[in-house]
Amino acid sequence: MMKILIVSDTHRKNDNYMKVLQKLGKLDMVIHLGDIEGSECIIQKAAGCPVEMVAGNNDFFSDLPSEKTLQIGRYCVMITHGHRYYIGMGNEMLKKEAIARGADIVMYGHTHRPVIDISDEIIAINPGSLSYPRQDNKKPTYIVMELDNNGKADFQLNYVD
Numbered sequence: 001m002m003k004i005l006i007v008s009d010t011h012r013k014n015d016n017y018m019k020v021l022q023k024l025g026k027l028d029m030v031i032h033l034g035d036i037e038g039s040e041c042i043i044q045k046a047a048g049c050p051v052e053m054v055a056g057n058n059d060f061f062s063d064l065p066s067e068k069t070l071q072i073g074r075y076c077v078m079i080t081h082g083h084r085y086y087i088g089m090g091n092e093m094l095k096k097e098a099i100a101r102g103a104d105i106v107m108y109g110h111t112h113r114p115v116i117d118i119s120d121e122i123i124a125i126n127p128g129s130l131s132y133p134r135q136d137n138k139k140p141t142y143i144v145m146e147l148d149n150n151g152k153a154d155f156q157l158n159y160v161d
Contacts (some may be wrong), residue, residue, distance in 0.1 A: 002073060002147040005047075008033035008081075008109025009129035011058065014042055016130040016140050016160045021046055024144065029072070033109035033127065034059060034081030056081035056109060073151045075104040082108030082126070091117065091124050098122055105153070114141045116155050125155060 005027050010017055021027075030047040034056025044051045055064040067080035078098045085094035087110050095117075098106035105123040113135045114128035128134075128141035135141070140160040147153055 001149060002028045004029045004031060004072065004145040004147075006031045006033070006107060006125060006127045006143040006145055007130050008127050009035040009056070009112050009131060010037075010039065010043070011035050011129075011131045012037040012039050013131040014039055014046075017043065018046060019160060020130070020142055020158075021048075031070075031079055031107060033079060033107055034064075035109065036062070036064075038062075040064070052079060054079050054081055057083040069101065069103065072105075072145075073147045073153070075153060076102055077105045077107060078103040079107045082110040087111055091115065091126075095122050095124050098124075114143065114157050116143070116157060118155075123153070123155075128157075130160065 027049045029049055030051045032043055032053040034054050035058045037058055052070055053064050054068055055062040055066050070077045099122050107125045112129035112132055115126040117124040127143040130140045130142055133140050142158055144156045145153055
């Protein structure tokens with residue numbers, strides 16, 4: 001079993017992130033998909049586990065890479081903020097790029113709207129925003145990725161109470 005918290009677009013408002021960490025307990029990894037705005041140390045220290053982060057369009061002075069490829073269990077995972085792939089118009093361009101790079105899963109943020117898009121070719125995941133949600137119900141969201149004992153990934157969209 002492996003439990004991974006996926007978040008994005010916290011924009012220096014870290015209260016909900018702290019709440020989620022407390023609620024979930026022990027994690028194996030945290031993935032932050034950008035627009036951290038200088039909170040990298042806070043995000044890292046609070047997690048108590050390895051943290052992978054990429055820079056978003058609002059991370060002006062960040063040394064973080066704009067994208068990264070991770071190996072999580074049997075999955076090759078591309079993580080990016082998404083703004084360089086015109087993600088506001090849909091995730092097709094990003095999915096094509098991720099497939100071309102041999103990724104099984106692509107994770108992105110930027111739109112502040114959660115997505116769990118599973119197809120035969122690729123899984124596309126957007127946890128939405130913990131600070132400024134834009135989907136209809138306007139509730140802050142995050143995704144928990146769990147690998148079961150066979151190494152199969154499951155994704156659960158969650159709302160902050």
